Amino acid sequence: MTVLQKKADNPIEHLTPEDIELLGKELDDIRQSVIDTRGEADARYIRKVIDVHRKLELGSRAVLLASGFAPAWVLGTVGLTVAKILENMEIGHNILHGQWDWMRDPKIHSTTWEWDIVSPADQWKHSHNELHHTYTNVVGKDNDLGYGIMRVDEDQPWQPFHLGQPLWSFINACFFEYGIAAYDLELGAVIARKQTGDPEFRARLKAVLGKIGAQVRKDYVIHPLLSGPNFLSTLAANFTANLVRNLWTNSVILCGHFPEGVETFEKKSIEGETRGEWYLRQMLGSANISGSKAMHVMTGNLSHQIEHHLFPDLPSNRYAEIAPRIRDLFDRYGLNYHTAPLPQQVGSAWHKIIRLSLPNGWLELTNRRNLLPQLAVLYKMTTGSPKVRRTLQRKLTAGVRLTRAAAAAEA
Amino acid sequence: MIARCVGNHRGVTATVPRPSPARSALGGLRDRVLRLAELATTPLLPADYLDMVNPLRAGADLRGRVVAVHRETRDAATLVIRPGADWQRHVPGQWVRIGIDVDGVRMWRAYSLTSHLDRPDGCISITVKAIPGGKVSNHLVHRTRPGTLVHLDQATGEFVLPAQAPQKVLFVTAGSGITPVIGILRNHDELRDVVVVHSAPTPDDVVFGADLRELAAAGRIRLVEQHTDTAGLLDAAAIAALVPDLAERATWACGPVAMLEALEEHWSAAGIADRLFTERFRATVLVPGEGGTVTFTRNGAAVEADGATPILDAAEAAGVLMPSGCRMGICFGCVLPLREGAVRDLRTGEVTTAVPGDGVLVQTCISAAAGACDIDH
Numbered sequence: 001m002t003v004l005q006k007k008a009d010n011p012i013e014h015l016t017p018e019d020i021e022l023l024g025k026e027l028d029d030i031r032q033s034v035i036d037t038r039g040e041a042d043a044r045y046i047r048k049v050i051d052v053h054r055k056l057e058l059g060s061r062a063v064l065l066a067s068g069f070a071p072a073w074v075l076g077t078v079g080l081t082v083a084k085i086l087e088n089m090e091i092g093h094n095i096l097h098g099q100w101d102w103m104r105d106p107k108i109h110s111t112t113w114e115w116d117i118v119s120p121a122d123q124w125k126h127s128h129n130e131l132h133h134t135y136t137n138v139v140g141k142d143n144d145l146g147y148g149i150m151r152v153d154e155d156q157p158w159q160p161f162h163l164g165q166p167l168w169s170f171i172n173a174c175f176f177e178y179g180i181a182a183y184d185l186e187l188g189a190v191i192a193r194k195q196t197g198d199p200e201f202r203a204r205l206k207a208v209l210g211k212i213g214a215q216v217r218k219d220y221v222i223h224p225l226l227s228g229p230n231f232l233s234t235l236a237a238n239f240t241a242n243l244v245r246n247l248w249t250n251s252v253i254l255c256g257h258f259p260e261g262v263e264t265f266e267k268k269s270i271e272g273e274t275r276g277e278w279y280l281r282q283m284l285g286s287a288n289i290s291g292s293k294a295m296h297v298m299t300g301n302l303s304h305q306i307e308h309h310l311f312p313d314l315p316s317n318r319y320a321e322i323a324p325r326i327r328d329l330f331d332r333y334g335l336n337y338h339t340a341p342l343p344q345q346v347g348s349a350w351h352k353i354i355r356l357s358l359p360n361g362w363l364e365l366t367n368r369r370n371l372l373p374q375l376a377v378l379y380k381m382t383t384g385s386p387k388v389r390r391t392l393q394r395k396l397t398a399g400v401r402l403t404r405a406a407a408a409a410e411a
Numbered sequence: 412m413i414a415r416c417v418g419n420h421r422g423v424t425a426t427v428p429r430p431s432p433a434r435s436a437l438g439g440l441r442d443r444v445l446r447l448a449e450l451a452t453t454p455l456l457p458a459d460y461l462d463m464v465n466p467l468r469a470g471a472d473l474r475g476r477v478v479a480v481h482r483e484t485r486d487a488a489t490l491v492i493r494p495g496a497d498w499q500r501h502v503p504g505q506w507v508r509i510g511i512d513v514d515g516v517r518m519w520r521a522y523s524l525t526s527h528l529d530r531p532d533g534c535i536s537i538t539v540k541a542i543p544g545g546k547v548s549n550h551l552v553h554r555t556r557p558g559t560l561v562h563l564d565q566a567t568g569e570f571v572l573p574a575q576a577p578q579k580v581l582f583v584t585a586g587s588g589i590t591p592v593i594g595i596l597r598n599h600d601e602l603r604d605v606v607v608v609h610s611a612p613t614p615d616d617v618v619f620g621a622d623l624r625e626l627a628a629a630g631r632i633r634l635v636e637q638h639t640d641t642a643g644l645l646d647a648a649a650i651a652a653l654v655p656d657l658a659e660r661a662t663w664a665c666g667p668v669a670m671l672e673a674l675e676e677h678w679s680a681a682g683i684a685d686r687l688f689t690e691r692f693r694a695t696v697l698v699p700g701e702g703g704t705v706t707f708t709r710n711g712a713a714v715e716a717d718g719a720t721p722i723l724d725a726a727e728a729a730g731v732l733m734p735s736g737c738r739m740g741i742c743f744g745c746v747l748p749l750r751e752g753a754v755r756d757l758r759t760g761e762v763t764t765a766v767p768g769d770g771v772l773v774q775t776c777i778s779a780a781a782g783a784c785d786i787d788h
Contacts, residue, residue, distance in 0.1 A: 043515030054460060101730050104517040107459075109732050111710050114454035214453045222451045 003139055003155065004263040004284065011263070012280065014334055023333055024276030030325055031311050034318050043103050045317045049090055049297075050108070057083035061223060067233035080241040082298075085248055087116045089300025094316045096125050101313075118212045119181040123204060127184045133312050137257060137264045137285030143183065144257065145264065151356045153264060158359045158393070160382040165357035166350075176246035181208050248298075251346050252289070256305040258349035259287045261338055282309040283330065288323075288339035295342065296320060306337065359393055361400040441470055466560060469496035475509075477559040478534060487540040487587065487618045488552040489525060494535055494563060500528060501566030503598035504591045504663075507537065508736045508744050510562030513550045517562070519744065520547045521737040523591035524566055525619075528598050538618060540587035564736075564744070570663060570688065576601060577661040581654055583674060585610040585666030586618075592665065593619045596626060606654050610637040610645055610666070644670075647677030657681075664689045703780040707731055707788045708750060716780040721757060723775040733775060733788070740777035749773045752784030 004010060015023075060079030066072040092115030094100070100108050114121050127143070135141035145152045150169060151162045172179045182188070185208055190201055219238035227234035263284040270281070289295065289303035296303045296319075304319035307326055314322075330337035340348070355363045359381055366374040377396070381389045448457040458471060466474050475492040482488050501507065501524050510519040526536035541552040570591050572580075580602055582592045589609055596605070611617045617636060627634035635653055637645045651657050658681060664674050671689045678687040702717035705725065716725035723745050726733050736744025740758060749765040749772070756763065757777050765771040775786070 039514040039516075040512070041515075043512060051463065054455070054463060058460060098730060101732065103512070103515055104727070104732060105512075106732060111732060116454055214450075218451055218453050226451070 003153065003266040003269075005266050005269050006155070011284065011336065015280075019333065020276040020280055021274065022276075023329065024274070024279050026329060027279050027310060028275075030322055030329075031314065034311070034314050034322060038102060038315065038318075042315045042317060043100075043105075046091075046095075046100050046103075046108060046315070049086065053083055053086045053091060057087070064223070064230075064234050064237050065227045066230065067227055067237050068230040073233055073237055077237040077240050080237065081244045084116055084241055084245040085298055088245065088249055089252070089302065090297055090316060091300075092116070092121075093300045093302070096121055097129060098313045099315045116215070117177040117180065118208065118215050119177065119184045120207045120211045123184040123207070124180065127186075129312070133309070135270070136282055136309060137262070138267055138270055138281075139264050140267050141270075143186075144253075150353065152258075152352075154356070154360050156356075158381075158389075162357050163382065166354050169350075169353050173247050173250035174243060176250040177242070178212075181212070184208075251342070252299045252302050254349040255289050255342065255345035256286055256302055256309075258352060259338065259340070259345045260348045260352055261336070262287050279310060282306070283335060285309070286338070287345060288337070289342050289345055290339050291341060293320075303342075306339075359389075359396055361393075361396040365396060365399050365403065438470070445470075467493065467495040471495055471497070473497055473563045473565065475535070475561050475563050477555055477557050477561060478532075479557055480555055483538060483618050484540075484616055484620075486552060486616075487538060489536050489538045490551060490555065491526075491534050491536045492561065492563075493533065498535070498563070499565050501535070502571045503528065503594045504571040505566040505568040505594075506570075506591065507535070507566045508564040509537065511547065511550065511555070511559070513546050518547045519562075519736050521744070523568075523570075523594055525590050525594045525597070538587070538590045538593070540618060570665065571595070572599060572602075579604045579656065579660040580606070581657060581660040581662040582607045582609075583650060583662060583664040583666070583670075584608070585670055588665035588667075589618050589623075590665075592663065593622065595663075596632065600631075602631075605632040606635065606660070607632050608635040608637070608645065608650055608653060610639050610670075612640040613638055647673045650674075651677065651681075658683050658686075660686070662687045701781060703752070703783040705752075705780050705784045705786060708785050709788055718755065718779050718781065719757070720779055721776050722754065722773075722778050722780060722784070722786070725780075726775065731788075735776060738776045740774055743774060745776045746772045746774055748787040750785040750787050753781040754778040754784060755781040 004012070012020075056079055060076045060083055063072050063079065064076035067076060092113065095108060095113045096110050096115070098110040101110050103109075106112055110125065132142055132144040137145060139145060139153055139155075150165055151158065185201070185204055190196055190198070195201060219242065220235055223238060224231040224235040263281075265281055265285070270277075273281070283306060286305040286309040288306050289299060291303060301316035301319045302308060304316075304323055307314075307319040307323055308316070310326065311319075311322075327337045358378070362374065362378060377392055381392050384392070445457045452460060461468060462471060465471070467476060473495050475494040475498075477490050478493050479491040480488050481491070503524070506521045506523045508519050508521050510517050512518075522537040522539055524535055525538045526534065539548050539551045541549045568591075572595060576599060582595075582605070584592050584607070589607075592607065596602070596607075607623065609617065609623065611620075614620060614636070617623065620636075623632070623634050623636075626632045639645075645653075654660070662674075662678070664671055664687065674687060675684070675689060678684045702715070702720075704713055705716050705722055706713045707726070710731065712726070712729065712731045714722075714725050714729040714731065716722055721738075723733050723735055723738065727735075734745050734747070738745075749763065751765055753762055753764040754773050755761070755778065757779055762781050763771055763773060763778070773786075
């Protein structure tokens, strides 16, 4: 992958500025058609989901009071996991986007909602709604690209520490909610800039620690204590539910922007960006997950990531309805509507994480027969000086070019 | 407009006695238990779960359940509502703010209470007249079914009789302006000398027509019905002719703006302005101001508002969750502190300014931006 502007075969080369503005107009019309028909049925939907979540969470926690009994542990843990996923995805994420603000119900409103993860809602709203959704996939602006800890682009020079990327990506996935909290705090940048004494940062840190305290107390102290003799098994159930929820949300989010073929953009490309161009960037920078209705609900309809990024504040239950119109739009404007089943998208995203953890071209040139010499190259690049690295990288790049030319000649 | 009358005795604000909420030991214990339970429900509140079981319980946000809808006329209905446990007794003539979801959107309006205070079932009632194009009133009159949950505020308003009821009373009402008066008549049997002058297009349009005629037949009131489709509008002079001892009476008036203005003028001219209780609704004078950017300092939203649009409307159109009530300048449910800037009262054209530190409370429903404004919300 490389930023779209540097690509040899730019996927939007065929679009004139007029095309792009027309595209924007069509999208505005689709948005308006949903707003014009937003009403009671939508309100009923979100209230229903909230109701189901609360009953499921309460029921599962009640069942877990008997978690010493294995079937109760399994039932309760599955229920609690599903409840937590629903709460984070279809409910929390979408309410915090303001998708339901139009109802003017202070209990279901982006300014009053708090959710079941360790990052406080207001901090997440800033980093997610303001930064990620505005600067989607702009390298250097959208920190969701790798969360500031990953190499997400071939143009970023490879460093030996990138080898650890698959491992820490996995650890990040397991404790995703803590990763998000640190990310919303901009913890890395604050530490790097030695600004940990900043009172504004301190206040935000205090809010995060308070939230972590409340969450940990609920899941790992109060609920286990209420289970009496089943203290440990209930604690394990809560840990499992949080772990699976973290892995799930991480996977869904990886699918949204990470699969191979999703475009990234360079910073200067968004200067003076028009509404149409903004829409186009969202279209190219997002990927969908195909699947059943249940899949859509469990991903908080982020399976319709493209539709969500075009219209982040439309009620999530309406994305499925406009998806065929959006897809038709992609077709008519000659753009690639990126959608695939979950395993395929997750696989693609992880393949990219692994590929970029290695020097450019290394994975492509490596096969079973040349594994040992390739490992030797990797060892030298890891332990050698920057000069050694540059030399070997040049060789790898040349090798890729040769292989591709040979493959082209054969075809 | 919808029946909403607030007595405003020429700037003298009467204080209506209200029982203070009893802080019982039980309530204190309940609060402590709930705080403890929150440790297990966070980030939700125990109340979120309790609301699923009993939304009308003590300690809950004040709500009510519609138990019956009685048609009064072709476009008016009385809604009988069982209020939540924390409902405090109202004073007859007062109104209540009611919030209901119309097309999925929570909307608040104020309606006069028409119920008898000592209903054995403990319910309250409001009577609503559907106004053409009125979203909420039409929804309440035509589409609300028993079982609907509504949101409530405690009753308020000063369109009430004083502690010492006057000997002689005149009520001048038009349309749904009769509703607070019915609330008063039903609860004040001790009033001996009452004249009700009521205007409505036809006899069938008289809300509570049967009740009024019954009261008249029983000698409780003297009723003057004016059917304006055939007999035209009553002016103040005509009322004075109909009620010769008008100067001896304390008068409460509720109805359209033009009627109230005419009455005020007449009573002032007669030198008895202090005996008339009315409330000026949203005025006819709309002075377009220059508008400006309204910034909501706490939630960070910035809204462009023109000089003829109430800040409330502009903010809601931009998605800001605003407190609101009658939307016509009387219930003060929409009041927010203006930290800095200027707003123009759309009824009077009066400009209110605030410098940092002032925090002037402005009614967003009748105030338009007259330049940039910072509102604390």
